[in-house]
Amino acid sequence: xxxxxxxxxxxxxxxxxxxxxxxxxxxxxxxxxxxxxxxxxxxxxxxxxxxxxxxxxxxxxxxxxxxxxxxxxxxxxxxxxxxxxxxxxxxxxxxxxxxxxxxxxxxxxxxxxxxxxxxxxxxxxxxxxxxxxxxxxxxxxxxxxxxxxxxxxxxxxxxxxxxxxxxxxxxxxxxxxxxxxxxxxxxxxxxxxxxxxxxxxxxxxxxxxxxxxxxxxxxxxxx
Numbered sequence: 001x002x003x004x005x006x007x008x009x010x011x012x013x014x015x016x017x018x019x020x021x022x023x024x025x026x027x028x029x030x031x032x033x034x035x036x037x038x039x040x041x042x043x044x045x046x047x048x049x050x051x052x053x054x055x056x057x058x059x060x061x062x063x064x065x066x067x068x069x070x071x072x073x074x075x076x077x078x079x080x081x082x083x084x085x086x087x088x089x090x091x092x093x094x095x096x097x098x099x100x101x102x103x104x105x106x107x108x109x110x111x112x113x114x115x116x117x118x119x120x121x122x123x124x125x126x127x128x129x130x131x132x133x134x135x136x137x138x139x140x141x142x143x144x145x146x147x148x149x150x151x152x153x154x155x156x157x158x159x160x161x162x163x164x165x166x167x168x169x170x171x172x173x174x175x176x177x178x179x180x181x182x183x184x185x186x187x188x189x190x191x192x193x194x195x196x197x198x199x200x201x202x203x204x205x206x207x208x209x210x211x212x213x214x215x216x217x218x219x220x221x222x223x
Contacts, residue, residue: 005199006182007104008159016104017049018042020074020081027051027074029096031064031087032188040074043100048088050095063090069188070098080107084185103159103183114140114147115215120222127155127165141169141215143208145179145199149187157184157196172214178202 007013020027021042029036029051036057041050051072053061064070064087073082083101091097116139117123123138125148139147146167150157157163161181168174179198187193203211 005106007106008102010100013101013104014043016081017100020076024074024076027072030071030073031068034061036061040072041095044097047100048097049085049100050091050097052093052095058094063096069186072098072101081105082107084183086186105183114142114145115219116140117218122168122170124168125165126168127163129164139195141167141211143200143203143212143215145182145197147195147197149193149195152192152194155194155196157181157194159183162201163198169211169214170218172210175203175207175211177207 007016017040021040025039027038027040029038037054038052038057039054041052043049066087066089068087069084070087071082071084073080075081081104083104085098085101088097088099118137118139121137123141125136125138125146127136136148136150139149141147159181162178163181164176164178166174166176178201180201181196182199183197185195187195200208
């Protein structure tokens with residue numbers, strides 16, 4: 001039986017992070033576009049996750065500021081994992097202490113990868129019943145889900161919340177879809193906006209196929 005693609009329960013996240021620290025020897029932390037190699041240590045009693053910078057990089061990389069958004073990625077024998085969290089502080093061992101993530105994504109090798117479309121206004125999401133933020137630009141998209149940005153005051157998004165809206169993609173008729181929020185994080189460099197990741201919950205095979213073809217065509221034409 002396959003395990004969930006997203007870990008959201010605090011006990012599941014804690015158990016996973018303990019496993020990752022013990023079984024996965026390396027991780028990559030990205031902050032402000034800079035990738036730093038290192039490894040994870042088990043969560044402490046205060047809920048921090050320690051990131052140990054690779055010894056070859058000690059003194060060469062800048063320590064993130066408290067509150068900076070970071071992304072951590074690592075690969076196990078069969079799966080890849082990633083999560084977003086924020087920098088908390090450092091300890092006496094110069095480890096970077098991170099806040100415990102609210103969600104962890106588990107990516108099967110066969111899971112459809114997302115295509116980055118940020119900055120292209122031909123991709124958008126119009127949320128039903130949203131008078132304050134009817135239009136939201138997309139960050140990335142696949143035939144399985146998407147992520148978009150929205151003002152923190154415009155949408156009080158919560159994990160597992162169901163949204164309904166119309167997805168607009170070049171070359172095909174806009175699709176009315178239901179989607180489940182899988183994660184919410186602050187947008188890097190703009191605390192007034194959040195990035196919301198969703199998974200489609202009612203997309204048909206025909207719609208999924210059409211969406212895949214449209215995304216592929218866009219990638220070819222944008223080269």
